[in-house]
Amino acid sequence: MVEQGKEQETKDFHPAPVWLDESYLEPLLRDLKKDPGLRITELEIKPATAKGDNYASVMTRVKILFLRSSAKIPEIEYYIVKTTYENDPFASDIFSKYQVSTTEMLMYEKVLPQLSALIEETRQPEKVFAATLHVDYEHDAIIFEDLAVSKHVLADRLIGFDLEHTRLALRKLAKMHAAAAVLNERKPGILTKFDHGIFNRYTKGFAPFFENLCDVAADFAATCPELGDHYARKLRELRKRVMEYSARVYDPQPDEFNTLVHGDFWVNNVMMRYGERKEPLDMILIDFQFCSWSSPAVDLHYFFNTSVQKPIRYEHQEELVQYYHTVLVETLKDLKFGGYTPTLRQFVLQLERGGFFAVTVALTCQAILTNDQTADADFNALMKDDERGRNFRKVLYHNKTLQENLKYMLPRFDRSGLLDVID
Incomplete structure (x- = not known):
């Protein structure tokens, strides 16, 4: 059942960028939080836009659990990463x-x-x-606040x-x-x-x-x-x-x-x-x-x-x-x-x-x-x-x-x- 669900998600949603991982996000989060010792303990990456919702870009939702250098209890941040269709040359x-x-x-x-x-x-x-957190010109990506945290949602376009x-x-x-x-x-x-x-x-x-x-x-x-x-x-x-x-x-x-x-x-x-x-x-x-x-x-x-x-x-x-x-x-x-x-x-x-x-x-x-x-x-x-x-x-x-x-x-x-x- 799990595999079937993953297959359906892949079919209905645009995949996340391959470079969007812990090694990319951890230095950014250290800069944002002004804590060079901060480390990510858990990372969850999910597609944020289904097919038919957006024709010009790919939206990815990121949930990050992290520990500050002097802390023992992890904190959580939620972000949206917006990227282009980098894997589609046309x-x-x-x-x-x-x-x-x-x-x-x-x-x-x-x-x-x-x-x-x-x-x-x-x-x-x-x-x-929305507040801008980071602009990445190398990957043509923007990271901004996840408005879902403040209970913002899409209305029904239909x-x-x-x-x-x-x-x-x-x-x-x-x-x-x-x-x-x-x-x-x-x-x-x-x-x-x-x-x-x-x-x-x-x-x-x-x-x-x-x-x-x-x-x-x-x-x-x-x-x-x-x-x-x-x-x-x-x-x-x-x-x-x-x-x-x-x-x-x-x-x-x-x-x-x-x-x-x-x-x-x-x-x-x-x-x-x-x-x-x-x-x-x-x-x-x-x-x-x-x-x-x-x-x-x-x-x-x-x-x-x-x-x-x-x-x-x-x-x-x-x-x-x-x-x-x-x-x-x-x-x-x-x-x-x-x-x-x-x-x-x-x-x-x-x-x-x-x-x-x-x-x-x-x-x-x-x-x-x-x-x-x-x-x-x-x-x-x-x-x-x-x-x-x-x-x-x-x-x-x-x-x-x-x-x-x-x-x-x-x-x-x-x-x-x-x-x-x-x-």
């Missing part, structure tokens, strides 16, 4: 072009501590990010956020965006160098994923009685332009409000802490591989089209944008931001100008982030144009939640002109 090659490891290591080592310090200066300070969760997420995001704008104002250029988001002007490595899923979406529309050939034709035309149109949303505009966006802001990239009645008490943002200096439209369209329940997406989006804007402006004022602060109307128009990104996310990212068939859920299946990849992408569109969302959203996108080809 995935590693593509992710390296997006500078995902460099971006996140710089974020955790240099940027997030400064953003946290700025948020502490405001009238309503709060914790937004259910999505209700109104209370959504407001909490937008409050945290607005504070990150405001603090980033202020940091770049105080230290010009420190954040504008982050320019390798999911869509950028250096690489189109993810193009097979986005373009192929546009085709699958068109196939779905063609066979869906509520949609039909009209939408199928439009989606096939957009396939050729999805990369360029999305990149335009990412391009920072000199006459708009720009900031450092999270770039992958959805249910599984925040950790929740709940009360006794399962009410959300707190939220911590995680996963900063795709940060870029862009329009907040990137994060807002991504979030609304991947992570919220249908009533939120369909009926409450305007009031929630207003709430985000209120927190953004208040935080900018607290930090005495001297740059351009958009009025609500100006901000709404900015989101509308970036509206095509909602189409991209609804057709593609939503499909993988709400996928409930995880047997083949890995990066290769998303990207490769082989039989396994084609079958997996078709399976994504068997999802009833995705289908219902698109039956509702595609006509709305069409009526707004977002499905029209305009070069």
Whole structure:
């Protein structure tokens, strides 16, 4: 029975890095605890992410029992170690072009501590990010606090956020965006160098994923009685332009409000802490591989089209944008931001100008982030144009939640002109 369980764990979870062992961790812990005589007495390493939970990295949970040099009773620490797909040359090659490891290591080592310090200066300070313990550039690894110790957990990505969760997420995001704008104002250029988001002007490595899923979406529309050939034709035309149109949303505009966006802001990239009645008490943002200096439209369209329940997406989006804007402006004022602060109307128009990104996310990212068939859920299946990849992408569109969302959203996108080809 034990062997069977191990086999299932290996099958369903990404393996831990081979170099992550006692000889690697003991010197780090000695430095962290400022005790050169400290020694590890027991080490437990377990995968922290299942297939389908994360497509861009490997998360490993580490439990360490250790003895300080002058102690007789061992202490326990819990950490999360985040690494890249180092054993997969195909995935590693593509992710390296997006500078995902460099971006996140710089974020955790240099940027997030400064953003946290700025948020502490405001009238309503709060914790937004996990504490960084160590950044390892040799292994492209980050070690940070295990938020499970403070009873933070992942929410259910298949259910999505209700109104209370959504407001909490937008409050945290607005504070990150405001603090980033202020940091770049105080230290010009420190954040504008982050320019390798999911869509950028250096690489189109993810193009097979986005373009192929546009085709699958068109196939779905063609066979869906509520949609039909009209939408199928439009989606096939957009396939050729999805990369360029999305990149335009990412391009920072000199006459708009720009900031450092999270770039992958959805249910599984925040950790929740709940009360006794399962009410959300707190939220911590995680996963900063795709940060870029862009329009907040990137994060807002991504979030609304991947992570919220249908009533939120369909009926409450305007009031929630207003709430985000209120927190953004208040935080900018607290930090005495001297740059351009958009009025609500100006901000709404900015989101509308970036509206095509909602189409991209609804057709593609939503499909993988709400996928409930995880047997083949890995990066290769998303990207490769082989039989396994084609079958997996078709399976994504068997999802009833995705289908219902698109039956509702595609006509709305069409009526707004977002499905029209305009070069």
